[in-house]
Amino acid sequence: MQGKLIKGSSLRLSAGDRVFYGIIDGFLVLILIIVAIPLWSTITLSFRSSTFIGTNLEGMFLPPWKWSTAAYRALLGNRGFLHAFINSLKIFVLGVGTALFLTIPLAYVLSVKTLPGRKAFNVLILLPYLFNVGLIPSYLVVTRLGLTNHLAAIFLPGAISTYNCLIMRGFFEGIPDELKESARIDGAEEWYVLFRIILPLSKPIIMTIGLYYGVSFWNDFFHAMLYINDNSLQPLPILLRNILMASGMNEFVEVSAFGEAPIQAIKAASVFMAAIPMIIAYPFIQKYFTKGTLLGSVKG
Secondary structure, three states: OOOEEOOOOOOEEOHHHHHHHHHHHHHHHHHHHHHHHHHHHHHHHHOOOOOOOOOHHHHHOOOHHHOOOHHHHHHHOOHHHHHHHHHHHHHHHHHHHHHHHHHHHHHHHHHOOOOOOHHHHHHHHHHHHHOOOOHHHHHHHHHHOOOOOOOHHHHOOOOOOHHHHHHHHHHHHOOOHHHHHHHHHOOOOHHHHHHHHHHHHOHHHHHHHHHHHHHHHHOOOHHHHHHOOOHHHOOHHHHHHHHHHOOOOOOOHHHHOOOOOOHHHHHHHHHHHHHHHHHHHHHHHHHHHHHHHHHHHHHO
16 A cells, blocks of 8 residues: 655655654644643733623633724833833843854854864853852842943843853854865955854854844843832833732732723733734744754754
8 A cells, every 4th residue: 555645755654654743743733722722812811891791711702803902002002011112122132132242253262173272161161051150149240340220231141141152153063164264274364254154154043042042131030120120221021020910900000000901901911012022033033943953952
């Protein structure tokens, strides 16, 4: 009995292969449902009006023409939410730019096999990853540098991630040495080799590591809680935490300032809006994600 022909290939699947791929497809569909239900529940809850009467399950199946945008109008019309969103955007842009600016040269230097003391430098880079110095020394360093109540306090402490650096180093090591050596023979400096040869070939790993940094900085709650005391500088995760902790409209002034929208709808809308930038960015980066991580981790 002939197996099923794979599209775009001359290979045929056996009965056992078809069963295996069917199980894998079913498992992936199950994971999709598990992920989609909470997301859909949050979206429908955010569009719920103050006149809705029913259970959460009934609310998930409300038709779109019965939805209300009151929660989103309240959020977008609230100055505190807009300031927090803008602060998070600043942290995202500045943080990713700074992190890549520092990580790329470091990873490239560590990938150069002729670097004197290369093994010692790799060990020094790896030690902070294995042995965390703890909260108090980190706090003292940040405060003594005068970074308190500055957005830089959120992204500078994590501007160089050891894990990201090692992944990027592994990708750089996978680039053929002949390309680098031919440029050096022609008299090119290392900066020229990096910017004109290495970086144009490293778009997958740069986009992947940029996504890692971006998600980390966008969702960073802990550093903002430690170092930001000025309400005008608080990023979105802090405001989101305050909104989610409020159980009623009168318990938190920022929530009560959102108007007449239902508090549960405001909570759901704030969660969804906080996730929108990453939801938008990921499809554009997804095509680089697997290739960049796989090649970097194999060599690293």
